[in-house]
Amino acid sequence: MTKIAITGASGFVGQTLAKKLIETSPDAQLILADVHQPPNPTKSSNVECIAADLTEASACQSLVSRSPDAVYILHGIMSSGSEADLELGLKVNFDSVRNLLDTIRVERPATKVIFTSSCAVFGRAAVKDVASEADIVPYPESSYGTQKLMIEFLINDYSRKGLIDGRVVRLPTIFVRAGAPTAAASSFVSGIVREPLHGQESELPVDPNIGIWLSSPRTLAHNLVHAMNVPADKFGHFRTVLLPGYSATSGEILDALEKVAGKEVRSLVKEKRDENIQRVVLSWPAKYDTSRARGLGFTEDVGLEQTIKDFMEADK
Amino acid sequence: MTKIAITGASGFVGQTLAKKLIETSPDAQLILADVHQPPNPTKSSNVECIAADLTEASACQSLVSRSPDAVYILHGIMSSGSEADLELGLKVNFDSVRNLLDTIRVERPATKVIFTSSCAVFGRAAVKDVASEADIVPYPESSYGTQKLMIEFLINDYSRKGLIDGRVVRLPTIFVRAGAPTAAASSFVSGIVREPLHGQESELPVDPNIGIWLSSPRTLAHNLVHAMNVPADKFGHFRTVLLPGYSATSGEILDALEKVAGKEVRSLVKEKRDENIQRVVLSWPAKYDTSRARGLGFTEDVGLEQTIKDFMEADK
Known part of the structure; x- marks a missing residue:
């Protein structure tokens, strides 16, 4: 039985993903973590919902000690928020994620890690062309994009060394997002x-x-599940992929x-x-040119x- | 009178740069820092040589409290070394540099920072083409290149926000390097x-x-001094440049x-x-395509x- 953890699980993407995971694998065990205890969006009793402030090392330890087979790292401060408060963005978007990655590689090496990055890693340099992972150099023009990109490279390095089995997916803007407006410029x-x-x-x-x-929640949820299931060797020498949109x-x-x-x-x-x-x-x-995603079996x-x-x- | 700090100043590049700085600006005040007290390679009495372990926050504070107008960040664990010992590489090549950058942006905002990065930020993906900053996506295939690249993006973000005035130079292999063989594959x-x-x-x-x-020590020293003197606005929206070689x-x-x-x-x-x-x-x-460097006035x-x-x- 697969055990899957999701951080930032109270958010729209986390809740949508949890529903999709239970829908596709009713036997999966889920651990939903967020600063405040997240709701269980499914009817499954295999879903544990925990409050965990991952900026604390002990919370990372506690999450990893539950022995997940895969960890979706979705938590973070959104773009406007991390642009306005550099320290907070660094603490949550970089430090807490690195801490979680370091805990995983030490305590539970080779665990699958799916990290949601963003098209915000590209700046104006990419605007003139159709951006792809292979052709356009990421020069983020936001602290949010910078912090996401730094984690991308860390995940690539840890995966190259076999310390984790990382998958980095760059998400389009999600449309239509349910719930309240967010601190994202989009x-x-x-x-x-x-x-x-x-x-x-x-x-x-x-x-x-x-x-x-843009990406619809329906397609996004499907592709996030797929990101976990792509065989590691299909990624080649880097783990980053632009999701279709x-x-x-x-x-x-x-x-x-x-x-x-x-x-x-x-x-x-x-x-x-x-x-x-x-x-x-x-x-x-x-x-964006998403031919890499199509080659890896992600859905349009x-x-x-x-x-x-x-x-x-x-x-x- | 300009006050200039150099970290990793015991190394070949640090010593060569210190000599060049005093040669071109005899009135400059230099602070040479390294884990062990570095030698003064000049005859100037304006050179202070200090032992500072920059993996300690107090050492970063102490260096910045000397109010440098520019800081050359040259210290680091070399490529073979940081590939063999991931923790040490992260601690020195990433954490201590970030700590120094954070101390500068808080204690002495807008200070010039010149960071020596490396062509190791590129991986095999770049081999098929002539790499430039603008055209070839960096996918490092070493922990050394990864750590350098993460700092590059942090410096770009802090500079974009005006918190520091950063300049990132990617160095070729230095030839002929004096002294003992190093832990670099080159x-x-x-x-x-x-x-x-x-x-x-x-x-x-x-x-x-x-x-x-390759780059000769003579040209490298000249270009490192030039990196400090390029007007900030000439860099455009990113601060990274491949030095000529x-x-x-x-x-x-x-x-x-x-x-x-x-x-x-x-x-x-x-x-x-x-x-x-x-x-x-x-x-x-x-x-490498170094037309950007030439446009910024760096020397062939x-x-x-x-x-x-x-x-x-x-x-x-």
Whole structure:
């Protein structure tokens, strides 16, 4: 019986992943960890939910002492948050992750580790081209992207040495994200669909023609499970992969929203430019070459309308 | 009066740089730091030589409390050493450097920091092409390269935020390095010239047709001083630059040695293949595109014969 730990498990991705894991492997044992005890999003009694502050070494020890076969490292301070508070970002996004990796390589070597990185590892240098893992040099222009990238290289080195069996997946912006707005600069992307569908007004802070790289929760959950199951040797000499996604502008998102939910719902979205957010969004490439992911068997995304319908269905 | 600190100052690069700094700015105040008190390689009385173990936070504090205007971070565990001992490499090449950077950004923000990184940030992926900062993705295949690269990104982030004024220079293999052989896989490159010139036999462990990327101490010292003096805004949005160098094979090095010092000296070098060293050397690109360095005003190298003559002259 596989035992799988998820950190940052209270978050939207963690909860979505936990449901998917139990759905695909009903016998799996899950350990869901977060600063505050996470909810169990499944009906399975094989799910243990624990409060663990992984910035404390003892919490890393305690988690690893439960002998997981695989650890999903999802916890972190999001992009705006870690840009505003460098110390906090370093402590959570770098130090606590390194501490967990070091505990794993010492206490439970060769454990599978799936780390969610981000397209924020790329900066403006990548905007002019279609970025891929192999072609475009990552020069992050955010502390968030920097901290993610440093951990990527650490995981690659530990995996090269056989100390852990790491898999680094760079996530697109998740659309539509359920729940409250987040401290990510991309938070509005889900907001302009989620809030109107709840009858609330929402602000679009960027030019509607700017493209953004997206993944649906459905595809993301599928691909996160797949990341654990790819044979290690298929990765070749580095463990980093850009997950599939698709590029859409805010204008296209709103068109799809209108098609699925009507004109009135769309009219709840007001344009109100925020130059800070626009500058950050413009520093992200809008398109990626994900041929490596396809070669590793990751799944392509479902597109705008299906994603909005999925959200409405799950939201009921 | 400029005050300049150098860490790892007992090493060949640190000693060479200190001499060059005093030569070009006789009024400069230098602080030379290393685990053991470094020698003063100059006749200047403006040179303070201190023992400082920078893996201790108090040593970083003490160094920064001397209020340097610029800090050259040269200390580190070399490539073979940090591959063999991961913990030691992390402690010295990553933790102590981060600690020093954090102390600088808090205690003495906007200080100039010049960090010597390495072409070891590239792995085999770069071998097929001519590597540049902008075109080839660094995927280090050594713990040394990984640790250097993590610090590079940290320096870029701190500089982007104006917390330090960082400059990252990736060094070629230094040829001819004076003194004893080092724990670097490239140690033989200097050995096949230095030892015969001292009347001693020396072993060539690789195919004489394999190209290696080199820089002379003379050019390196000049370029390290220049790295401090480049106006910050000329770097653009990232602070990393490949220093100029030139590609030569061991065969070409031996031909130049024969030309400068005669057939008998050359005959002291014996071919004795070491597959481990050859494998490491083959994983390094032999050629780099250094147009960025030229654009920033760094100086091209002087070539094989001049370099060997320089070594003989200094050696007298």
